[in-house]
Amino acid sequence: MFRKSIYIGMFGIALLIYIMQRLHFPLPAVINNYVNDLLCLPLLLAAMEFIIKRLKKDKYFKFPVGFVIFLASYYSIYFEYYLPTVNPRYTADWIDVILYFAGGLTFYFSEKHKKARICR
Template sequence: MIRRLPLKWLHLYVLLSLGVFLYVQGLKYVSGIDNSWVFHHLNDFLTIPIVATLCLWGVWLVKKDFGICLNIFTILSLVALFSIFFEYYLPQQSHRYTSDIWDVVCYFLGGFIFWSLQKLG
């Protein structure tokens, strides 16, 4: 087991992100409000750091090396995957999904936050 969790700032950010996500979802459920920037873009902003951290944990588990970090190409690939799937493919398949360039911007900003916190150590 890990005695000291590496990338403590990244993990703190992800825990706070999960807390904010759960709070906003609870607020959305309780109040019924669904027409706000927060409800439309916050999840997209929080998604990449959370998913990338889970991917990083998977790499650590497989490689047994907690010094490994995701490179910029991997992070940008994750941003591109989410952008293409959620902003291009799904809107063509269902009217429930809409394409929005601001969601892509939020994915990219989330990827930048992940990369920055990972570099910070």
């Protein structure tokens, strides 16, 4: 239950930042430019894991670290390399790449820690 509350809170924060950006509400640069990039992969991976657990009826399903790294790499290439070349709305930023990997790996290790605690 606590973990669900954390993900709901993270989703709420990301949504609030997005809405404030769309309404042109002034935000500090760190919040405006980086928080949603950090929250992106944990939220995406949690949603994907939730759906897969339900579809497979396997409450112990976890993504392997290779998949998490692949997804962070994909997001990095797509959003920080490809999109800036075809759409002026997007800008390449290496800090975002670091945040994608940090968010993904934080998700992976927190889920791995949860699994280890359950197995004890």
